[in-house]
Each structure stands twice: as structure tokens, then as C-alpha cells.
Amino acid sequence: MKSDGRALIYMGNDGVSQNLLETLQLNDWHVKQTSNIDEAKQTMREHKLHVGLIELTCQHTESYLSQIQEMLQQYFQMEWIALVHSETGLNSSLKHIIAESFSDFHTLPVDPGHLLANVGHAYGMAKMKWDTVNIPDETDGLEQEMVGSSQQIQNLFANIRKVAGVSAPVLITGESGTGKELTAHAIHERSKCANGPFITVNCGAIPHSLIQSELFGYEKGAFTGANHKKLGHFEAAHKGSIFLDEVGDLPLDQQINLLRFLQEGTIQRVGGNEQIPVDVRIIAATHINLEQAVKTGKMREDLYYRLNVLQLCTPPLRKRPGDIELLAHYFFKKFSHEKNKTVKGFSSACLAVMRDYAWEGNVRELVNRIRHAMVMCENRLISAEDLGIDESSHHFHFMSLKEAKDRAEREAILNALARMHNNVTLTAKTLKVSRVTLYRLIEKHRININD
């Protein structure tokens, strides 16, 4: 992303703008002019901008206005100023949007001195936001939806870009609420089948008896009640992607059909005998350890290897505490239309508590607590109490060095055991400790190697 010094974007009517833009340019502003939302987004992806000026008129449709609002939420680190033709002529949707999403407004024709002072101030505010929320510079669109500047999330972004370019299956692993579904979407959106459908199937939520017909469809007369032919999710996803969420929940007897598709690229509808070719990109996700599921006989080994061609892992929040503040600001802006009007942000004590809180539910928990607090908070700044976090609870404590070491030790052992299929001799070798030491540590950390 290019940085152009004091830069602003102007979106509006050419005729209105000429004098205004010249004044700004004469006063050392780099001005990007655009006439539509897509172009504006493209410009903001490529340039680091501080202020946005948008001309709003009563002729704008509700859908255009909601797209504007969405764009402003995406680019929350900028300051937005509305330009309107007459304050008295504003309809209620316009008033609502200006009050909620813009930091100021001017009535056209603007007083140049007043506007310059205003954009100067907005620049200062935006610069502060850019500096404090630490938004990564190399954003290319993907990060609009997935936020994070930590090394872990940047690695994930880089891997998303890499796997999006090939058509092999992708397996996304990660704890609950870490962004597996978001990652699947991001892969699809950057793949060559981005214009095709994206179909999500929650493998654990379909009743056992319906799985086959839901996934592969059925022919008329296949069973009582099958009065007409029905396409399954695979056929619906033709030329697009199918996201098999919680693929580890797929019953063993149904796994063979998925395996067949992965081997042959064809499906067979229930009650039919034709092999129908389907062109679908498979993206699967799981929060359980599939290697373990293979060991315990809950997952076919051949299916596991077919699914696990490219693996991505969504990191838990505790491994990237530096992202918490960024996410908090992002969600605050994203849900600002729902908030209590008096609420302006988070107290610094609250941000500190957030960084140290054990987010068991990861990003989903963070989003839910913030949305709740934004509605319930009666003060200007959200406190830890508004988030429902008790500062003195067991969740909130600074980790001692010993605790941090213990946690790292446990994790290293768990990882090595998983890689070595719980073989203690090999795990001990990998960790460069004796078998006796490893057994002692397994006991110390209460690790169950028979799972």
C-alpha cells in the first residue's frame, strides 16, 4: 500500500468538486477523485488515505447508502466527512447515516477555510488511528474482512493467497471461533472459481439418514416421497467451492462417498446409476484432531490423506494477543450502528484487560462481548465490566514466567505426540529427552496418550 502523505479521497459529482479539489491540492493535499464505490475501495486498497469526503444527496437509494455505510465501517481507520446540498433537505436515512458514520458534514458550497481546518483536524485523528491500531500496510483486499497484524495472522493471509491459486483440497484446522469459515470464504473469493457458488455444508448438523441425499441429491422415485429429482450440495456448488464444515463429524459409512468424489470427480444421485462429473473445489474444516480420529477409527485414513493435501491453521487469540486491540476497534466500528449513542470507545484499562483475558471462545467470544457491551454500556467508554469480564476472576491474571514456560512445555509435548501418533519413544527422540523424562512430563501435564 502506497503512502502519499496527507491524502484524501473525494467521491461525488464532478461539477461540484472542481474548486474544492483545487483548494485542497493547493494546500498540499493529495486528492484521489472517484465516482463510485468499487473504484473508491480499489483506491483505498492501494493507497493509505486519511480522510474521505463523500457527497450525499437525497437521490441516493437506500441500497447505495447502505453500501456506503458498509464501506465506511471497513475503512474505520479513516475519518469521513459528508458533503450535503442543504441541511434542511436531508431525509431521515441520510441524517441517520451522517450521524452514525461520519465525523462531520459540510453544506455545499463549502467555505474553503472551514473545510481545510476540518480536514486538517480529521487527518490528525486518522493518523492517530492508523498509528495505534497498527493496520498492516500490505493489505490487498483480503484483510478487509479478516483483521490482524500479528505474524501468525499475516502467515495465514499469505497461505490463503498461496492455496487459493491451486485447485487441490484444503483442510482448515483451528479451535472454535478462530475464523475457519472466514478463511474458507477468503480462499474461495481469491480462487479462479470466485464467480461460482460457495456452498457451506455443516457435516455435523445433517441427520444421518439424510446426508447422502443432501450431499449428492436424489432421482425422482428414489424413495417414498421423492416426487421429483433434487440436486445435492455438490451439484449446486458446480464451478464453485463446497465448504465441508466439521468434516470430522461425517459418519464413517458416508465418508466413502466423499472419498469417491475426491478420487473420481463424479457423484451419483441417490436412486440413480449415472456418474455425474462435478467441478467443485473442496474446502474442509475441523476443530478436532483428525489424525487422532483416524487412530480411533472415526475417520477413514484414505479420506484423511485426500482431504489433507493443503493444510491451513487458524491461530487462537491467545497466540496473537497483539491483534486483540485491532479486532476490538474493528468490531466497534463494524457494529457502531447498533451502539448506544453515548459510547465512544474502550477505556485503556479495558483494552489492557482484553489483552490478558483467556479468550476460550476466541474471536467469536470477543465479537459477542463487544456487541453486548456496545448496547448495554451507559458511559462514554466501555469498561471490562461492560464486557462481562471480572478483572479479579481467574481469567484475568498476568501469566508468571513459570506459567508461561509450563504452557509452552505442554504445547510442545502435545504437538510432538500428535505428529508421532502418540509413540512415546519417537516423541521422546523428537523432543530430545529420555523416555522416562517424557513419561514424567506427560504425568505432570496430565496428558492422556490413550485418546
Ligand SMILES: Nc1ncnc2c1ncn2[C@@H]1O[C@H](COP(=O)(O)OP(=O)(O)OP(=O)(O)O)[C@@H](O)[C@H]1O
Ligand atoms: N481475523 C478475523 N477478523 C475479523 N473477524 C474475525 C476474524 N476471525 C474470526 N472472525 C469473526 O469471528 C467469528 C467466528 O469466525 P468463524 O465462524 O469463521 O470461526 P470458526 O473457526 O469457523 O468457528 P467454529 O469452530 O465455531 O465454527 C465470526 O463472526 C467472524 O467474522
Ligand SMILES: [Mg+2]
Ligand atoms: Mg465454523
